[in-house]
Amino acid sequence: MHLSLLESLVSAGAAAPVPVLARRPAHLVGNTPVLWIDEPFAPQGRGFHAKLEGANPGGIKDRPGLYMVGEARRRDELAPGAPIIESSSGTLGLGLALAGLTYGHPVTVVTDPGMEASMVRLLTAFGAQVDQVSAPHPEGGWQEARRQRVAELLARTPGGFCPDQYHNPDNSAAYLPLAAELLAQLGRIDVLVAAVGTGGHSAGIAAGLREHCPELRLIGVDTVGSTIFGQPAAPRLMRGLGSSIHPSNVDYGAFAEVHWVAPAEAVWACRQLARRHYASGGWSVGAVALVAGWAARTYPAGTRIAAVFPDGPHRYLETVYNDVWCLEHGLLDREPPTEPDEIAEPDECVVTRWTRCSQVRDPLGRAAAKAAVR
Known part of the structure; x- marks a missing residue:
């Protein structure tokens, strides 16, 4: 007696790894x-x-996005619901948007005109606010211009937190x-x-x-x-x-x-x-x-x-x-x-x-x- 197609698939799948059953996107x-x-x-x-x-849902930087925010919360450097503000050319922005959704923080991603329009739309769809600088720094280029903008936003945002991906261990x-x-x-x-x-x-x-x-x-x-x-x-x-x-x-x-x-x-x-x-x-x-x-x-x-x-x-x-x-x-x-x-x-x-x-x-x-x- 031949197995049905469904039975064959179930039998073949029994030896295969079981995909993750996630309750939250971070999983x-x-x-x-x-x-x-x-x-x-x-x-x-x-x-x-x-x-x-x-x-990964957003790429490799989902890992540090979640980890840096989680560790900052554990050390009481980031209060519940406090804003997260960081510079990114794109992928870390996605990771931080995921971390913001996971832990309950608003996220602002500071970027520059080089960020693809599709990435801006995607970050916005995921609930992040995108803040774009208009001119490069004369010595540090777009990255330094973005970092200075992050500093400006933090200075006027009580409780704001920057993960500082460049220097954060x-x-x-x-x-x-x-x-x-x-x-x-x-x-x-x-x-x-x-x-x-x-x-x-x-x-x-x-x-x-x-x-x-x-x-x-x-x-x-x-x-x-x-x-x-x-x-x-x-x-x-x-x-x-x-x-x-x-x-x-x-x-x-x-x-x-x-x-x-x-x-x-x-x-x-x-x-x-x-x-x-x-x-x-x-x-x-x-x-x-x-x-x-x-x-x-x-x-x-x-x-x-x-x-x-x-x-x-x-x-x-x-x-x-x-x-x-x-x-x-x-x-x-x-x-x-x-x-x-x-x-x-x-x-x-x-x-x-x-x-x-x-x-x-x-x-x-x-x-x-x-x-x-x-």
Whole structure:
């Protein structure tokens, strides 16, 4: 007697993991999948494992959004119902909107004209207020202009709280569960490839992994025009990675090397991911995939490489995945080289394309200053 279709499906599903049954949206954060990525980034058998953080409701920064707010409440730094005000180019804004809904706080996201219109509408739909600065700071660019605006709003908002994602150690600590997930999914991890913006997820995940994989090599991925690793500040088309300030959450000593990636190279990688693997995202995802593919081709066979994909493609439909927009910015039909340029020192020259440097240090010398004090 043949099983019915329903019985067959039930029988097959009995051995499969049971999806989460969530009572609150915050329960959907975490336990994201890992996908094997090989061609065209690396030959078959020499690929990398991509942690798909776009499977979170809003992306990777749901994790620190919830954690920073929860910890501030636990320490009585954030009173019940008090306003949350923070600077964001987008993804943390979604995480804070989720935290505001979860814990009962109004949220204001301070951003700039570079935020996609779709992201502004999405944040508004989720109940956040969006405050947009109109001009970049003469030295710190849009990020510093946003931070100054946050300070202005806090000064006139009694009880207002800023999570300060750039300098709050809770930002990094929020990613320890992600490290535990990777260890449960992959066991040993030899190389971690992560984009760097505030420095939170690269520092937190690497610290968690090194408790079990002490020889882990961390490869940082930055964008051209970013000051994080010692390059001069310049206007940046890519959002979500890079910075025009120097966040103290960046753990410079944790990195084995850094790669800078240009926008056209990231666009190529994003579109290849979408076409070949049905899993893609924004600027950070493309840049990370490009570098992780290089690592998969370069490191010895059998090296286990994990790469963090911070978000999905949806907010980039009018930029990265829009042919007209990409043509206007000269980003189409520019396949990247198979190898990055190499520089010996991070400030040796101004990089304008994919470039690698194995010397990583804090351009402000903060680690050396702390050591001298001790």
